[in-house]
Amino acid sequence: MAWRKLSTIFMACALVALAAGYGAGSSKTSLPTGVELATGGPLLEYFQATHPGQEAIVYSRADVNNDQGVDLVVIFRAGKENNAMLAVLGFPGSYQCTNEVPAPVSDQVIQFKDIDDKPPLEFIVQGRKGTNYGYAIYRVEGTNLEDLFGEGMKDCC
Template sequence: MRFKMRQLAVAFILITSICVLSACDKSNNKGDKKIQVSNSKLLEFFENEIPDAEILLAKEEDLNGDGLKDIVVIYTRYNNNEMVVAINNEKDEFKLSNSHKAPIENQSIQFKDIDDKDPIEFIISGSKNGAVGYGIYRLENDKVIDLFGEDMNDCC
């Protein structure tokens, strides 16, 4: 019982954080580009690895705590939207994480250190035909781990 209460409390905090971040993101996103990355080599790597992908949104942040910026990419390919992390492991040594389904419309990528320790978490949100969903992820051992989500299947 105590464990379930703790899980509910953590879920409530996460949902509240997402709502606050969504409000901030909408107010600060006016005029922003869909591709917000400075490492063009890492972005080129993604484009070479998945040449038939159309990038819908890309943002960078150090997702594995190594001091190098990685890129979260939401893209469409074969009429499916997916999300992957292009990982910058060392000087010009790149790899892609596993992919996950991504929202069809109104995609958003936000970074938030939810547990105050590395690695940082990231939040993918969006919609499909009015159904809104989000997922909270973390990059561990070069794999995207799904930590928590709400209605993500409805928006992908």
């Protein structure tokens, strides 16, 4: 009987946590679907053209510079033991990459979150290198990625 009650409580907590996660990091722009989502679309093609030979590992879309267009945050392999991250900004008729910053080596996650309730949209990057975990909060200012706050990123990048 106690096992059944514990199991029911666990399932209820899991459902609440799952429901709370939906929309928590959602962006305010519509995301591409179908083939463009699977292939990365023109923003990823621009990244590949400007960074030949550097494999995109994780990427995610949102309007990170508040221009009402979709941008792409890319974590990519910068070397054998290190990764980097940048944002590809989509402007009318052109694209531009921000500066590169160090990124986690494994288990990378990009989550968009409006932390200060004003534009532009911030994003959280987390991951690890070996047993070292870290995270950082970034914002795009103009065409630069700004590190607002983080912990442990020096050890996981």
